[in-house]
Amino acid sequence: MKIFDEGLFLSHLDIEIAKSERYSYPFSVIIVEIADFKKSNVALIQSVIETDYRATDIVSMFDKKTYVILLNGTNEDGAKNYLKRLIRKLVADKGVSVKVGIREFVKNDTRKTIIDSLHKQINKN
Numbered sequence: 444m445k446i447f448d449e450g451l452f453l454s455h456l457d458i459e460i461a462k463s464e465r466y467s468y469p470f471s472v473i474i475v476e477i478a479d480f481k482k483s484n485v486a487l488i489q490s491v492i493e494t495d496y497r498a499t500d501i502v503s504m505f506d507k508k509t510y511v512i513l514l515n516g517t518n519e520d521g522a523k524n525y526l527k528r529l530i531r532k533l534v535a536d537k538g539v540s541v542k543v544g545i546r547e548f549v550k551n552d553t554r555k556t557i558i559d560s561l562h563k564q565i566n567k568n
Contacts, residue, residue, distance in 0.1 A: 444493045444502060452503030455513060456554050463548045470515050471522035471547045474561040475529065477508040478540035487539060491532045495525055519547035
């Protein structure tokens, strides 16, 4: 699994937005922030993400504790299912506290509206 930096992720996000605007192609973005950051949690969260990773997904680490995953061809329900598995593995199985958010692309979304929405979700708790 390749973990992209924020710049490459945002470039991929722009491409997905353009595809979705043109072809009504669905995609969702998930944000996962480690609430109790420890270095050991970085390797753990990467291994858990890898379990459900698809070759078409784009995974990025925005900072040491925040991961963003672009799920190509996935609507909000599919993203929720992905996130449920991720949370179960991190929280229930491994005891890692996380904050999460989901955003499905909607017409006229921009990179900024998507990222701002995700950050609002994790910052309201």
